Amino acid sequence: MPTDEFIVTPWHVEGEIDYDKLIKRFGTEKISKQLLTRIEKLTGDLHFMLRRGIFFSHRDLNAVLNEYEKGNKFFLYTGRGPSGHTHIGHLVPWVFAKWLQDKFGTNMYFQLTDDEKFFSKQNLSLEETKQFAFENALDFIALGFKPENTKIIIDTENIKTLYPIAAQVAKKINFSNTKAVFGFSNDTNIGMIFYTALQSAPCFIEDRPVLIPLGVDQDPHFRLTRDVAPKIGKQKPALIHNIMIPALQGPGGKMSASDDNGTVYTTDPPEVVKKKINKYAFSGGQPDIEEHRKKGGNPDIDVSYQYLRIFFEPDDNKLKKIYDDYKSGKMLTGELKAILIEKINGFLKIHQEKREKARNQLSKFLLENS
Amino acid sequence: MPTDEFIVTPWHVEGEIDYDKLIKRFGTEKISKQLLTRIEKLTGDLHFMLRRGIFFSHRDLNAVLNEYEKGNKFFLYTGRGPSGHTHIGHLVPWVFAKWLQDKFGTNMYFQLTDDEKFFSKQNLSLEETKQFAFENALDFIALGFKPENTKIIIDTENIKTLYPIAAQVAKKINFSNTKAVFGFSNDTNIGMIFYTALQSAPCFIEDRPVLIPLGVDQDPHFRLTRDVAPKIGKQKPALIHNIMIPALQGPGGKMSASDDNGTVYTTDPPEVVKKKINKYAFSGGQPDIEEHRKKGGNPDIDVSYQYLRIFFEPDDNKLKKIYDDYKSGKMLTGELKAILIEKINGFLKIHQEKREKARNQLSKFLLENS
Numbered sequence: 001m002p003t004d005e006f007i008v009t010p011w012h013v014e015g016e017i018d019y020d021k022l023i024k025r026f027g028t029e030k031i032s033k034q035l036l037t038r039i040e041k042l043t044g045d046l047h048f049m050l051r052r053g054i055f056f057s058h059r060d061l062n063a064v065l066n067e068y069e070k071g072n073k074f075f076l077y078t079g080r081g082p083s084g085h086t087h088i089g090h091l092v093p094w095v096f097a098k099w100l101q102d103k104f105g106t107n108m109y110f111q112l113t114d115d116e117k118f119f120s121k122q123n124l125s126l127e128e129t130k131q132f133a134f135e136n137a138l139d140f141i142a143l144g145f146k147p148e149n150t151k152i153i154i155d156t157e158n159i160k161t162l163y164p165i166a167a168q169v170a171k172k173i174n175f176s177n178t179k180a181v182f183g184f185s186n187d188t189n190i191g192m193i194f195y196t197a198l199q200s201a202p203c204f205i206e207d208r209p210v211l212i213p214l215g216v217d218q219d220p221h222f223r224l225t226r227d228v229a230p231k232i233g234k235q236k237p238a239l240i241h242n243i244m245i246p247a248l249q250g251p252g253g254k255m256s257a258s259d260d261n262g263t264v265y266t267t268d269p270p271e272v273v274k275k276k277i278n279k280y281a282f283s284g285g286q287p288d289i290e291e292h293r294k295k296g297g298n299p300d301i302d303v304s305y306q307y308l309r310i311f312f313e314p315d316d317n318k319l320k321k322i323y324d325d326y327k328s329g330k331m332l333t334g335e336l337k338a339i340l341i342e343k344i345n346g347f348l349k350i351h352q353e354k355r356e357k358a359r360n361q362l363s364k365f366l367l368e369n370s
Numbered sequence: 371m372p373t374d375e376f377i378v379t380p381w382h383v384e385g386e387i388d389y390d391k392l393i394k395r396f397g398t399e400k401i402s403k404q405l406l407t408r409i410e411k412l413t414g415d416l417h418f419m420l421r422r423g424i425f426f427s428h429r430d431l432n433a434v435l436n437e438y439e440k441g442n443k444f445f446l447y448t449g450r451g452p453s454g455h456t457h458i459g460h461l462v463p464w465v466f467a468k469w470l471q472d473k474f475g476t477n478m479y480f481q482l483t484d485d486e487k488f489f490s491k492q493n494l495s496l497e498e499t500k501q502f503a504f505e506n507a508l509d510f511i512a513l514g515f516k517p518e519n520t521k522i523i524i525d526t527e528n529i530k531t532l533y534p535i536a537a538q539v540a541k542k543i544n545f546s547n548t549k550a551v552f553g554f555s556n557d558t559n560i561g562m563i564f565y566t567a568l569q570s571a572p573c574f575i576e577d578r579p580v581l582i583p584l585g586v587d588q589d590p591h592f593r594l595t596r597d598v599a600p601k602i603g604k605q606k607p608a609l610i611h612n613i614m615i616p617a618l619q620g621p622g623g624k625m626s627a628s629d630d631n632g633t634v635y636t637t638d639p640p641e642v643v644k645k646k647i648n649k650y651a652f653s654g655g656q657p658d659i660e661e662h663r664k665k666g667g668n669p670d671i672d673v674s675y676q677y678l679r680i681f682f683e684p685d686d687n688k689l690k691k692i693y694d695d696y697k698s699g700k701m702l703t704g705e706l707k708a709i710l711i712e713k714i715n716g717f718l719k720i721h722q723e724k725r726e727k728a729r730n731q732l733s734k735f736l737l738e739n740s
Contacts, residue, residue: 115537126534159533160739164496164526167485170561175545178560190548191540194564369530 008217009182011120013244019056019216026219028057028241038065043103048314049096049242057216059226060238064211068104074209074238076100077202079111079153082132083121086139087263088344089245092311093213096242098143100213101150109202109367110140111153116199119191130156137362139266142354147364155198160369162201169204170197172228181220200225203237216241245310246303250282266355270345277304277341278334284326285333296329297336304333304340312343378587379552381490383614389426389586396589398427398611408435413473418684419466419612427586429596430608434581438474444579444608446470447572449481449523452502453491456509457633458714459615462681463583466612468513470583471520479572479737480510481523486569489561500526507732509636512724517734525568530739532571539574540567542598551590570595573607586611615680616673620652636725640715647674647711648704654696655703666699667706674703674710682713 006015008022023030031050035058040046042065049055064074078093080086094110101108112133118126133154140152155162178184178193199221203210212222219241226236247262261280264273284302286292299305305326313319322339325331376385378392393400401420405428410416412435419425434444448463450456464480471478482503488496503524510522525532548554548563569591573580582592589611596606617632631650634643654672656662669675675696683689692709695701 115533118537119541126537156534156537157530160527160530163485163529163533167488167496167526167561170564171489171559173560174557175554175560175563176556179556184545186546186549187544189541190543190545190564190567191537193545194540194560197560 057241064238075107083117085265108150115155138358141358151367165201166197169200248280427611434608445477453487455635478520485525508728511728521737535571536567539570618650
């Protein structure tokens with residue numbers, strides 16, 4: 001891999017991602033000002049993740065909005081591979097999906113791919129990934145989705161519903177396709193090879209258009225789905241992509257649920273959050289205070305600032321002040337980190353309470369098999 | 371393919387099979403006289419399909435019998451790919467399985483692979499293969515299995531039970547393995563690639579040894595299963611193989627459920643059976659009666675005789691008389707065919723009655739999902 005290059009696949013993200021290059025490489029469309037204006041007209045306001053380009057790219061979003069304007073509702077679908085506890089990066093597409101659900105009044109499906117993580121992680125058992133699936137589901141429910149129009153799919157629990165749909169998809173995908181899209185080889189296990197058909201299945205669970213908010217690393221799955229859809233008489237899913245959320249140690253990788261120190265989990269207590277941010281959050285500041293005051297910090301590479309921008313400071317004015325103060329050297333790295341720690345712990349205090357309450361709500365959210 | 375060569379895979383059988391060569395090619399063991407004696411000791415008699423070498427090959431049958439003698443029961447598993455109506459060739463391993471069940475007092479699982487036939491047949495929908503699965507199940511039940519210790523598995527219906535087991539298997543099989551065993555290529559659809567894991571799953575549905583009576587063309591699936599079993603802490607399945615049942619038009623292919631004229635279906639009325647045998651059953655006789663009386667016929671290539679040997683004439687003395695009379699020229703082809711037609715129609719009359727009664731028993735046989 002040349003030093004200016006990067007890798008983005010559903011199972012491996014590496015290097016510093018150039019999102020404009022990625023749009024070209026994947027063949028997606030950048031979210032234009034016109035599209036933002038259109039969304040704002042329909043919703044009344046614009047989620048800060050749209051304003052700030054956290055959601056930066058899409059496929060066929062205009063088509064979905066065209067149908068919506070004609071009175072044909074879409075539904076939402078996103079998911080999570082339960083290889084560990086939920087970290088705050090996972091919440092990005094879920095929080096955004098919640099906003100979309102509220103604004104467009106849609107049904108929502110949330111897929112927990114316990115089988116995928118079993119197939120892709122050598123050291124995880126299916127019992128473990130399923131256990132994580134139930135734990136991750138609590139974080140999802142805690143965000144305030146309504147059970148009446150939200151269903152959680154766990155692959156091994158809902159396979160009876162998913163498999164007949166996945167079979168239609170699987171018949172139209174050959175090994176070459178998976179090699180081209182995922183880089184699979186002769187050594188790839190047959191669970192992994194088949195799995196993409198199961199990630200496609202929820203796209204066709206209702207007979208209407210689907211919009212999928214998701215991390216851009218998941219796009220390859222739905223490139224296959226979009227190729228297959230017309231062949232099985234279905235509409236292509238529309239996608240809206242968020243950027244990868246940097247690990248604490250800095251840009252050049254997505255936050256990984258399997259690296260304890262690089263990750264803030266939704267289950268972390270306040271003192272652990274404080275320690276992780278102070279110790280590991282990559283800083284855009286200068287080596288010492290004197291130099292920092294003189295030269296200022298670089299918020300564009302500072303992970304604490306990025307977390308505020310991506311998730312924890314929805315107020316644009318407050319965010320701008322932090323940006324300016326840090327850049328000018330007026331704000332020190334320690335002060336920036338303190339702001340983030342307070343924001344995260346404030347969020348997690350409420351989230352963790354809701355998360356515990358979600359245990360009693362879980363059964364209302366689980367999809368029943370057809 | 372050289373003229374003396376043959377192909378045997380789960381999806382394609384071609385050429386005249388040399389079963390001794392096939393045993394070497396597949397790496398199975400011929401059923402020896404000693405093994406037959408051992409079985410007879412345990413069961414009190416020897417099924418004619420064993421006496422006549424219709425079941426000719428095995429894997430680890432001795433090991434299963436060793437365990438049985440120690441008091442550790444095995445269970446039975448066989449199945450059918452529901453691509454059409456049941457033909458009489460399909461009944462061979464089922465009838466034999468029924469005998470094994472009676473003699474050894476075992477549980478029995480019967481898998482109907484509606485997904486496999488959907489994946490492998492371009493022109494069949496999943497609705498169609500599932501419909502055939504329910505139809506084929508009636509033929510199975512009609513043979514007299516007891517619902518208390520017999521369960522029918524339909525892949526798409528029982529996927530919730532099968533998939534977690536299949537996933538354990540799938541994680542240990544890579545694309546290279548399926549290429550080597552099935553001859554899959556980059557063009558093979560990912561449903562087919564994964565499918566073998568689902569055919570493995572019933573091997574591990576009970577935590578005890580399994581014995582699988584099956585057509586030898588299905589052996590490759592279980593070669594993979596046997597490789598995987600110790601890797602997932604399970605026992606290797608034991609197998610007992612029957613020869614391929616020739617199509618009406620003659621040896622050099624298995625009876626195919628998709629060729630109407632080459633096949634006697636269990637649903638055929640008597641006049642259709644009569645017409646098919648008279649018109650299509652490959653004859654080992656001479657071109658005219660005079661020559662036949664002089665030179666005699668060849669029962670070893672005569673399909674009508676083979677059907678009597680394989681299925682319809684359990685009495686060895688009667689069969690020998692037919693063999694001798696046909697070979698000497700005393701019996702004409704028309705007479706031999708008349709015997710077979712009477713035998714088939716006698717069998718089908720009772721079978722079709724039982725088959726209709728089976729509709730009401732079906733629900734008692736269907737495996738419930740765990």
